[in-house]
Structures are given as C-alpha cells and as structure tokens.
Amino acid sequence: MADDDSFLHLARPLNPATIASQPSTAPLTVTIQPQALFSILDHASRKPQDQDRVIGTLLGVRSEDGTEVEVRNCYAVPHTETTEQVEVDMDYQKHMLQLHLRANPKEILVGWYATSSELNTFSALIQNFYSQQGDGTWPHPAVHLTLSTVPGKDIESRTYISAPIGVTPERAADSCLFIPVPHEIKYGEAEKSGLEVIAGAKDREDRSQMLQVDVESLERAIEQVLELLNRVSNYVNEVLDEEAEPSSALGQFLMNTLSLAPKVEPADVERDFNNHVQDVLLVSYLANTIRTQIDLSNRLATAALTMGGEGAPSTAGTGDGQKGNQNQRRTAGRGQNRSGDQ
Amino acid sequence: MAAVLPADAPVRQVQLSALVVMRLIKHSTQIFPTPATGCLVGMEQPKTATLEITNSFPFPASNPDNTASVTTSNPMDPYHQADQLALALAAPRAKGSVSYQNEMIKYLREVNVDAQGVGWYVSCSMGNFVNAAFVENQVFYQRATGEQSCVLVFDVGRSSQGSLNLKAYRLSKSFMEAHKEGKFTSESIQKSSLRYQDILIELPLKIHNSHLLTSYLHQLPNIPTTTDSLTLPTTIAEIHRNPSLASNPLTPNLDNLDLSIDPFLEKTLDQLLESIESHQTEQNNAQYYQRSLAREQAKVKTWKEKRASENVLRVQQKQTPLPEDEWTKLFKLPTEPSRLEAMLVGRQVEQYARQIDGFAGTVTGKMFGVRGGLVPGEGL
Numbered sequence: 261m262a263d264d265d266s267f268l269h270l271a272r273p274l275n276p277a278t279i280a281s282q283p284s285t286a287p288l289t290v291t292i293q294p295q296a297l298f299s300i301l302d303h304a305s306r307k308p309q310d311q312d313r314v315i316g317t318l319l320g321v322r323s324e325d326g327t328e329v330e331v332r333n334c335y336a337v338p339h340t341e342t343t344e345q346v347e348v349d350m351d352y353q354k355h356m357l358q359l360h361l362r363a364n365p366k367e368i369l370v371g372w373y374a375t376s377s378e379l380n381t382f383s384a385l386i387q388n389f390y391s392q393q394g395d396g397t398w399p400h401p402a403v404h405l406t407l408s409t410v411p412g413k414d415i416e417s418r419t420y421i422s423a424p425i426g427v428t429p430e431r432a433a434d435s436c437l438f439i440p441v442p443h444e445i446k447y448g449e450a451e452k453s454g455l456e457v458i459a460g461a462k463d464r465e466d467r468s469q470m471l472q473v474d475v476e477s478l479e480r481a482i483e484q485v486l487e488l489l490n491r492v493s494n495y496v497n498e499v500l501d502e503e504a505e506p507s508s509a510l511g512q513f514l515m516n517t518l519s520l521a522p523k524v525e526p527a528d529v530e531r532d533f534n535n536h537v538q539d540v541l542l543v544s545y546l547a548n549t550i551r552t553q554i555d556l557s558n559r560l561a562t563a564a565l566t567m568g569g570e571g572a573p574s575t576a577g578t579g580d581g582q583k584g585n586q587n588q589r590r591t592a593g594r595g596q597n598r599s600g601d602q
Numbered sequence: 603m604a605a606v607l608p609a610d611a612p613v614r615q616v617q618l619s620a621l622v623v624m625r626l627i628k629h630s631t632q633i634f635p636t637p638a639t640g641c642l643v644g645m646e647q648p649k650t651a652t653l654e655i656t657n658s659f660p661f662p663a664s665n666p667d668n669t670a671s672v673t674t675s676n677p678m679d680p681y682h683q684a685d686q687l688a689l690a691l692a693a694p695r696a697k698g699s700v701s702y703q704n705e706m707i708k709y710l711r712e713v714n715v716d717a718q719g720v721g722w723y724v725s726c727s728m729g730n731f732v733n734a735a736f737v738e739n740q741v742f743y744q745r746a747t748g749e750q751s752c753v754l755v756f757d758v759g760r761s762s763q764g765s766l767n768l769k770a771y772r773l774s775k776s777f778m779e780a781h782k783e784g785k786f787t788s789e790s791i792q793k794s795s796l797r798y799q800d801i802l803i804e805l806p807l808k809i810h811n812s813h814l815l816t817s818y819l820h821q822l823p824n825i826p827t828t829t830d831s832l833t834l835p836t837t838i839a840e841i842h843r844n845p846s847l848a849s850n851p852l853t854p855n856l857d858n859l860d861l862s863i864d865p866f867l868e869k870t871l872d873q874l875l876e877s878i879e880s881h882q883t884e885q886n887n888a889q890y891y892q893r894s895l896a897r898e899q900a901k902v903k904t905w906k907e908k909r910a911s912e913n914v915l916r917v918q919q920k921q922t923p924l925p926e927d928e929w930t931k932l933f934k935l936p937t938e939p940s941r942l943e944a945m946l947v948g949r950q951v952e953q954y955a956r957q958i959d960g961f962a963g964t965v966t967g968k969m970f971g972v973r974g975g976l977v978p979g980e981g982l
Binding site for chain 1: 617619620621623624625626627628631656657659660661662702705706709712713714715758761762765766768791798806807808809810811812813814815816817818819820821834835836837838840841856858859863864867870871874877878881885888941944945947948951952954955958959960961962963964965966967968969971972973975976977
C-alpha cells in the first residue's frame, strides 16, 4: 500500500481577505474522479526525457461554501524547469482553460497537479500563480495534487492547499506553506463496469483485454460468486470442525444475509418463471419478425425494377421519370435563356 | 450480422487506452440522456493493423456564438429537447467543432499527446444510434481521415446493467461509394446491390493499460485472498464500516446478475415502435411519390396523344408539326425520395433484434438458475 502520512486538518488558513467578504476557515476535503487520475498517469508516462516532473491544471467543481472540491478533469501544461528557474507556459494554460470551458462550462479551475512528491520553491511559485486574483482561484485556495510516479514504488497521492508565508512581503511572493488536506478517490457507479474491464487487464502479460460479450461476462460473474460461496462455506465447515476461529459477528451477518432468500410457493415460482420466459421470448420473436418485415419491404421496393413485365408502368414511369428529370433540367436552362432574350 | 471486415483492410482492430474508456464513461453518463459526442486522438499501427486510441475530448454541444438562444430557449419546451439533441448529434461535423478540434489537437501536441484525429465517439441508450446524423458524421470523418477513422459507440443503458458495452464501427466501402454519388434511389441501390446489413462494419476492441496504470491498479486494495490472515470482526457494524469492503473499486461487479427484465423489454419495445413509425413514414413517402408519378405520367400521355393528333392535322394542312417533346417543359415529374432513411431504419431494427437476442440468452440462463434455487428438488 502507498505510504499515507497521517495528518489532522482542522481549519483553512486565513488569507488576506477583501473587506466585504468573510473568509471561511472550515476544513476542506478533496474528492478526485478516477478519470482525472488516469489522465495524470497517462501524462506522466509521456513526459519528456529531461524533465523530472510534469505539471498540469485541475478542473472541477467547488461546493457553495468552498469546503468540498471535486476534481473532475485535468489537462497538461508544458513547463520547463532548471535548477535556477522555472517557466510555465501561461498562454497555453489560459487558452486550454477557455477551450475546456467551452465544452464544459461547469468545470472551473480548482488547482494544479505535479507528478513528483517533492515540494520546492518552484512549487510555491506555481502555487501562488494559481491562487492569484484574476486568472487563479482567488478567493478560494488552489488545490495542489502531487502524485509520485517513481517506477517500482507505489504511487502516492497527496493534496495540499497553501497559505502565504514569508519574512518580508517580497519573500512571501515566492514561498508557500503547504497544508495537507484529506482527499479521496471516488469511483462512481457508472465507472464500475469500465473499471472491471480495465482491471481485468492488469493480471495479463500484455496488459490488454478484449471486450467481452454479455454471455462471457455473465459466466465470469457466476464463477466469481461460486468462488466466494465456496470460501464462505469452507470457513463455516472449519468453524464447525473447530479448526478455525469462530466469530459471532460473522455468523450473525451470514444468517442475516441467508434469511434474505425469499420463501415462495413452488407453484408461484413456476408461474412467474413461465411468464417471464414467455415475455422475453415474445419480444425477441417480435423484434426478429419486424426485422424480417422491414427487410422484405425494402427488397420489394427496390426489386420491382428487376422484374420486366410486372409493375411495368411504375418501372417505365420511374425510368422515364429519371430521363425526364435530366432532360427537364437541361431544357429548363435553355428555357430560361430564351425568356431572358425576350 | 454486420458486414465482415475485408481481409485486406488496413485497420482490423481497435486498441483503446484505459483513459479513453474512463473519459467516455464520465462524459456520457454526465449528460445522459442527451447523446455525448467528442473527438478521439491516437495513431495507427500499420504493422499490426491496429488503430490505437490514446485520448479523447468532448465537443462543445451548444453554439457558443448564439447567445440569443440562451435567453429565449425554454428547457421545458419539447422542441428545445429536440433542438439540443439535433445540435449534439450534429456537433462532430459542425464548423465550430472542427475548428475546436484542430485547436485542441494543436495544443495537445505540445504535451506529447498523439496529435492525429482518428475518429469520434457518441453515446446512445439501448442501441438507438443508427440515424442519418450518425451516418453523416461518420462519412465526414472517413472522408477527412481515410481508412484510419472509426466511431466508438457507448451504450449507457446497457452498460449500467453490468458489462461495459462499447463498440467500434466504420462504414463499409460500398456504402461510402454509394454515398459519394449522393442519391439513394431504387435504381442506384439496385445497381450497387447495397443491403442495410452492409452499411456498418464492426471492429473488435481491446483495452490496453500502460505500465504506470497497471502498477497503480495492483496497488488498489483487493478483496482479501485465501492466503491473507484475517482479523475477524467483532460486530456487524464493523463489517459494514470496513472501507476495504464497502467501497472497494475492484470488487467483482455483480450487477449483471441482476434479474430485472421488464425495463429492458419496455425500452426496447418503445424504440421498436419508433422505428416502425419512421418506417411507416418512409413507406408513405415512397407510395406518395409513386402515386404522383403515375398521375403525372397519365397527364403526359394524354398530352402526347393530343399533340400527336394535332400534328397529324397540321401535316394534312401542310403546316410544320409542333415538337413532340414539349411535355418535358410543361410537366414536372416528381423526384424520388432518398431510400437512405429506409435502409437506416432496417439497420436500426436489426440492432435492436440482435440486442434482444443476446439479452434473451443471458436472461433465460439466469432465470433457470433462480428457479433451480427457489424450487427445491428440481433436477434440471
């Protein structure tokens, strides 16, 4: 498992606020959607050779009072970093933000990410840039997400917000106090099916997986359930043979679950079963009938031309009609010229 | 069955990166039921005849220049829904979207993303994606990028029932040629012997993960294996609260063992009815055309006879005969309506029929299983 530092986040730092608004110090939590995470990983795998880390912008939504930030999307921003200075392409950042806002006006700028865990002066500079007035996330704090991408080690993700710190105001411009905030990666309901296929590829040599037909995935799901049931029944047998530790909580939980099985009359089950099977087969038959019907009608419509004798008036009419159209277009042109002369 | 891919096609398989799958799912489920459209970027691998898709981005569906419509359009108006739908479906080939796509690709190139548009994606519900806008978009893309483009269709309704339902299609060559000629009359279809089954070719799809992603997936908490030592829970509440069990993303997805038949059947029947209605409309149009054509033909015939008898009289009176073919100027014959829509309806119905067959297969299996479990002693 990745190493999670333990920390306690109780309040946001007080930023120098405007006169009218009351700054809120309620603690902040960040949720990240998996597709943003995958996008960052993808970007990390594309970084240029000479750079240690790559950065990009995080887009998402913020709750009304600013305590919940959800990161929904992200894009990469090219930057170059040397030991003395760092350059971030600000025009690129602005322009990409505009493009993304056109497609998704709700996802606004919420912060930035970097693909290495270290926090240095350059991080502070970039953080101040993202928190500033105008283009940045002011008055809300900018969220900084770091994702360590050292090959061979676990991937650690951390999120921070910042507070200004410095001995003098000039020093405060390029320094930052990074405050870790709790974050969570939320996997939505809809993404489960996608994640299943993606995760299915993780155990294979070539890291790829063909998309499966419904019947195959049904078979796999049934196999998984059977395996789980086998494990549970083995455990219960072991407990009965006094080979394993009993747990009254587990036993109770199992009993609750098993009691969920419905108690029905066999006759009712038969009747419902037959009805359902009939419904499904009926709709299937109907759909296939409609398909055949439409196929037939299309073929009849176009096949009328091939039969010479039958449907002759309509075929002759269609044939003449086509020629007539072409003639008519040409003579119409000439007719217009004639009327022009007159 | 969809037409078989010719053996010499330059692209025979489509490989997706996990990122594209996740972005597709997120975008489609976010604006369901409006169809989501967007662009795909990637590259082609000629050695393995694979089209690799590595990234995607959505198209802005609404026209950004048309600010007036924002104030006057009322979301409750049913026409507004239809407008949004039409706008969203036309987005891939709209001029604004093309320039948007070019700009995005230009910017993505600067961060080393593959900068080649290889197609577009669309989301649908229960398979209702075969319509004129879909075909137009794909024609537009296939003309622009040649053999390398494909369309990904993501079925939101069926994916929520269990397994991911994502398919890749391209238009067959015969259809592209027919479309180039522009008209789909009975004659031209007869000549090219184009059937509705030949319109779309399905491409097999594969999902491919990068190394970084694979190591991340291995790092996610897994369901405990038999070899792990377990700390047994002391209360039931502890079982419910255990985070590695409650919200584990990698727990087996058992949604496809769900036995809800009726919603699926209802929706499919609704869509079948819609298809039948459009088929009926097409039939009526064709018949109307036939009838008006016959009427015009009859009028032309009588006029011709009149003109012929006049000419005979004039020849007798030693006058120049009038031209016989003036009827072309006087009578306008109706044009035959395009049969493209009828073919698309046929293809759409076939799509529904195939879906239902697949569904029937899995559901009957499940039902027999449930019956075997509930009715004891049934030796099936």
